[in-house]
Amino acid sequence: MSRLSHPLNSMIIDGRKIAKEIIENLQGKGLSLGVVQAGDNPASLSFIKEKRKMAKEVGINFNLYSFKKDISPSQLKKEIKKISDQGVVIQLPLPPNFPEQEILDCVPFKKDIDVLSSLSFHKFYNKELDILPPVVSALSKIIEKFNIDIEGKKTAVVGAGKLIGRPIALFLLLKGAQVSVFTKERRDSLDLSDYDLVVSGTGVPELIEEIKEGATIIDFGFGIKEGKITGDFKKEKVIEKAKLFTPVPGGVGPISVACLLENLIKRYGT
Numbered sequence: 001m002s003r004l005s006h007p008l009n010s011m012i013i014d015g016r017k018i019a020k021e022i023i024e025n026l027q028g029k030g031l032s033l034g035v036v037q038a039g040d041n042p043a044s045l046s047f048i049k050e051k052r053k054m055a056k057e058v059g060i061n062f063n064l065y066s067f068k069k070d071i072s073p074s075q076l077k078k079e080i081k082k083i084s085d086q087g088v089v090i091q092l093p094l095p096p097n098f099p100e101q102e103i104l105d106c107v108p109f110k111k112d113i114d115v116l117s118s119l120s121f122h123k124f125y126n127k128e129l130d131i132l133p134p135v136v137s138a139l140s141k142i143i144e145k146f147n148i149d150i151e152g153k154k155t156a157v158v159g160a161g162k163l164i165g166r167p168i169a170l171f172l173l174l175k176g177a178q179v180s181v182f183t184k185e186r187r188d189s190l191d192l193s194d195y196d197l198v199v200s201g202t203g204v205p206e207l208i209e210e211i212k213e214g215a216t217i218i219d220f221g222f223g224i225k226e227g228k229i230t231g232d233f234k235k236e237k238v239i240e241k242a243k244l245f246t247p248v249p250g251g252v253g254p255i256s257v258a259c260l261l262e263n264l265i266k267r268y269g270t
Contacts, residue, residue, distance in 0.1 A: 011244045011245070012246075012247055013142065013146075013245065013246045013251055013252075014250070015251040015252055015255045016254045018254075019054070019257065020258075022141070022259065023054055023057055023058050026261060027059060027265070028055070028058040028059045029059040031059075031060050031061065031086075031087070032061040032063060032085075032086035033051070033055055033062055033086060033087045033088075033089065033113075033264055034064075034065060034087065035064050035065065035088075036065045036079070036089065036090050036091060038067045038094055038095055039067075039068070039069035039093075039094070040069070042224055043093075043203065043222045043223075044091045044092070044093070046222070046249075047091065050253065050254060050257045051089070051257050051260070051261075054257050054261055055261060058265075060261060060264065060265075063086070065083060067079065071095075073098050073099055076103060077103065080103070080107065087263075087264040087268065088111045088112065089260065090104055090107065090114070090116065092116075100162075104116045104118075105118050113260060113267065114133070115132070115263075116133075116163065121166075121167070124167065124170070125170060130266065130267070131263040131266055131267065133167040134256045134260040134263065135164050135167060135168060135256050136168060137256075137259035137262070137263070138256040138258075138259050139168060139171065139199065139218060140171070141255060142218065142246070142252070148197070148216055150176070150177045150196075151175065151176035151177065152176060152177070154197075155172050155177040155178060155197040155199070156180050156192045156198045156199070157172065157180070157181045158181075158198065158200035158201070158202055158232065159182070159203075160181050160182075161201065161202075163201070164220045165181065168199050168220075190207060190208050190209075190210070192210060192215075193210045193211060193212050195211070196212065196215055197215065197216045198211055198215060199220065200218070200219055200221055200231075200233065201219075201221055201232065202232050203222055203223045203232070204232060205223035205230040205231070206225065206230060206233065207232045207233075208232055209234045209237040210237075211233075211241050211242060212241065213241045214242075215241065215242055215243060216242070216243055217233060217238055217242045217244065217245045219233050219245075219247070219248050220252055220253075221233070221248060222248060222249075229248060229249050231247070231251075233245075235247070
């Protein structure tokens with residue numbers, strides 16, 4: 001964790017340090033994680049690398065099942081069924097025009113440690129699940145670690161996708177926050193200067209510039225701009241006002257991966 005010298009003295013969260021604290025308490029010997037990848041999306045490659053590295057540190061067997069982007073959806077479903085004797089993650093995004101939810105629903109409920117199947121999300125919605133979606137778990141740990149008060153606070157969630165926006169919005173609502181959701185389709189810069197907490201995960205580089213002074217900024221975004229990994233927030237703008245900020249890379253990404261492995265061990269480590 002480091003601090004920058006400007007008017008608000010923003011706290012920049014060191015996600016790698018927090019992830020290390022999580023995995024230091026995990027032991028996954030004898031467990032296996034299977035990651036299914038279709039295509040070669042740059043963000044996918046980066047997150048797969050992070051999962052492989054962290055799994056090795058915890059003692060979890062890491063198995064990558066990589067397929068070309070021209071694999072048919074029906075064939076991919078068959079391949080997923082072949083490997084469902086372990087924790088299974090479908091690395092998103094899938095190739096364009098794939099029936100994404102159908103593919104995610106091929107993962108058996110007990111093996112779905114990413115909480116992306118319809119049944120898993122239904123149980124999460126009804127507070128009947130024994131694990132949390134990794135992104136929700138990551139946000140929850142940040143809120144707890146830094147004593148962030150969210151009850152009754154005006155909160156913006158940018159992006160309504162199943163991987164980040166949807167579960168995050170639900171979690172914040174259940175915690176008593178006032179939640180507004182902005183869809184991913186908007187491409188012009190967003191003015192979010194009225195919100196105490198802003199969580200974004202669209203993958204649109206530097207989409208957000210205007211925030212409230214003293215706001216907490218959680219950036220799940222992962223895009224490429226001018227050859228560099230870039231988050232959803234324009235860092236040089238929001239860092240002037242944010243009380244707390246998660247950078248990209250090195251922010252919530254590593255924490256979410258650690259929480260994924262924690263889910264695997266919660267289900268099969270006893």
